[in-house]
Structures are given as C-alpha cells and as structure tokens.
Amino acid sequence: MPKPIYEQRSKQTEYIKDCSFKPENFINPDFLEKSEKNLPHIGEVDIARHFTELSKEIYGVDDGIYPLGSCTMKYNPKITEKIAASANFTETHPYLDVKDMQASLRVMYETEKMLAEISGMAGVTLSPCAGAHGEYTGLLIINKYHQMKGEGNRKKVIIPDTAHGTNPASCSCAGMQTIQIKTDEFGNIDLVELEKNIDDETAAFMLTNPSTLGFFEENILEIAKIVHSKGALLYYDGANLNPLLGISRPGDMGFDVMHFNLHKTFATPHGGGGPGSGPVGVKEFLKDFLPYPLIEKVDGKYLLKEYPNSVGRVRSFYANFPVILKTYFYILMLGRDGLKKIGETSIWNANYLLDKVKNIFEYPFGDKSCLHEFVVTARNFKNKGIRALDIAKRMIDYGIHPPTIYFPLIVEEAMMFEPTETESKESIGHLVDVLEKIKAEIENNPEIVKSAPQDRKVGRLDELKAIKSKEFIWS
C-alpha cells in the first residue's frame, strides 16, 4: 500500500535536511538572507486559492488589447501552444543521442532555413534565448570577424539615440564601447552625424528598422554604404521585424548580422522576462563564426556540427525549444502570403490608431505615417499637471494595458502604441474610446487621473523600489 502523503513528505524533508547542499557554496554570501523569515504555514488548498486569486489580477493578450510599443504583444494562437505541449516533444531530452532526436533536429534545422529566407540571411543559429542575448551573440560574431581580419582594435559600436537600452548594455557585455548619434527631426538617422563618428575603430552600426519611433529608415541603403566603406558591419535589431514580414528583408537592406525576437514576431506569450528566443542570422561571410552546435543535414540525417572559428557556445544545449516549435508551426500555418498579411495588417492597424489618437495627443512628426507603432507625446496635458504615467495608470482602471511610456527617450512624455495585426477595428475603437474618456477627465477632474489607479489592489507603487527591493512583505 502506498504511504500516506504526509509520511512521504516528512521523508522528503528529512532528506533535504540531511543532504549536504549548502547555499553558501553556490551563492555569493552577499546575496544570502541573513535573518530567519517568519514565513506563514499555509495549507495546500489555501495556497492554490491564493495563486488562483492572483492569476485573476493578471492582464494578458487574451484579456484585451495590449498596445505595449516595441513589444509586439499580439494574440498567440492556441494551436501552436498545444503542439509545443505535446508529449511527442516534451518527453524528449537534450541528452538523447542525436539519432534519437531526428524529429526535433529537423524542426530546428527547418526553422533556421525559414528564418534565413524571411530575413535574407545566409545562416541562422537558434541558440540565443532572448533579443538581448541575440545582440550579445551578434556582437561576439562581429568581434571575431574583425579579430580574424587583424582589426581587433575595432571596438566602437554606433547606436542611434532611439536605441533600446539593451543595445548599449549588450555592447558593454561584449567589451565594446557605444557611441550615440542623433536622429533628425523627421525620425531618420542624421547622416552627417554618422559620417562624423564612424572611423577605423568602428566595429558596427546597430540599428532597429523600423526604428522605435515606428519609422522605416529612409536612408538605409546609403547608411549601409557608409558603414561598409569604413570596414564596419551593420547590425539589425530585429525587435521590430513584424511589419516587414513578407514585405522587406534586412539582408536586402545591407544588414550583415541580426537577431530575431521570436517571442514577439512569431507569437509566443512573453512578458515579465520570458520565455524568449533570440536567434541570430548572418550573411555568408560570417557563417563560420556562428555559435555551435549547428545543425546540418547529411544524406537525409540531421547532425550537430562544430566549426573551428565559431565564437563557441552561448547557452547550454541547443535552443529554447518550445519557442522554436511555436515559431515553426506558426510560419508553416501562415505561409508566405499569411506572413505578408501580418506585416501589412500591423501597419494598417497602427496608422488607423494613429489617425484617431492624433485628436487626443500631440504627434511630433506632422503628417508622417508610421509602420507598426508610433510615438505621441502627452506634453499637451502638462498644463493640467498630468503626465504620461498618469494616463497610463488611468488606463488600467478602464481595464486596458497601457502603452510603453517614456521611451524612446528623445520624445518628451512619450507614449508608444503598437496595436499589432491581431486587434480588430472594434478593439482599437475601444482603446480610442478609453483614451477620449481620460482626455475628458483631464479637462474636468484631473485629480482622478493623477491618483489612478483607483480600483486596483495596490495604488501607485514606487516603481523602482518594487523591482529592486529585496523586502519581503506578507499581508
């Protein structure tokens, strides 16, 4: 007869007590709690109810529009979730012999090929596990390329002032120095600034296209010419690839290295730090530097290969496999025409929303149309004492996720909206209605906006402290 649960549990507890695992052997003592925490003893039912209650407080794409600019929070089809959760895949193990994981390797191999085709790159690695990790991996490849050419002195990376924070952070991690250049008043790279700053110590120019202002870089071909003429490489931050799907390819624009954010463009639920996948694509002349292992197909069999000039491993095993599975089936389901429709619809939706939102906020770029997202400024409400943060918090009261705020840094009181292609005219209309209601409140009762959110379990948090503080609070 099996032992009652409580007996099994106590045995397990004994084991944990006896085992020689000592946290201080593995974790820097500075990060260990010194004092005993008075944790409550709670029954399993109560715990289940507690977390169920908390889960109801969460807002996700399945609840409603999630216009968080630069994040592409689109609807994730449930069929790809189902496939990724299938035991056929979840019960495989990365330690299996290569001959026993041919199906998984085939999925990865074909995903690499499809991503290469979509982007105009020659080779792709699926290893990096986030966009930022892709940036870092891409920079390692760029470093290695320059070193192999005997130009290891190239350590400068130029980035525009609209760049995402991960760009300079990845440069630092890769031991490189960032040089920031200005964007002009029309939202394009200032070519004079670029020419002034690029020299024979420049390793790369890192660019997001469309930019975080939501504009396609008008001078991209000229930029590629300038960068290449100085012996530097052009890096593509693929976070905003969504509107280009089926329409335009980074490889054709002159980019040499890029990362994809599979969790954004290829529909994987993400947020709060995961789960992500940031494959890196490169042109033919950089393929040898890709991290290993790389998958090759020889006589109909899939093999794992290591290249002598590779930058090495950038993660354990091969990739964030469930995300790769979702990407693979998402691309297969949509096909060439479906992908193009994604790109086009994301652009239509963003321009439709921009047109409506221009009656509420100031748009600093005149009549310029956008691609998949746009940035407006809430500075027109400053005379009422209202800031972008206040409007964002008030949107929560209306049951809508706020847009990205205060980014990019070059737009005062920035609010960046990205509706994505999966929202209907009605749901975009609902977002506009909410923003119009908030505008009326700012006119008539600004206090309610200033002190929002009104009906949440917690009000205004010290946002920085909420993220950084180690304090454990039990209520």
Ligand SMILES: Cc1ncc(COP(=O)(O)O)c(C=O)c1O
């Ligand atoms: C423009 C841009 N670049 C890079 C990243 C980093 O991607 P990840 O969050 O996957 O590391 C983001 C993330 O939002 C982004 O918006």
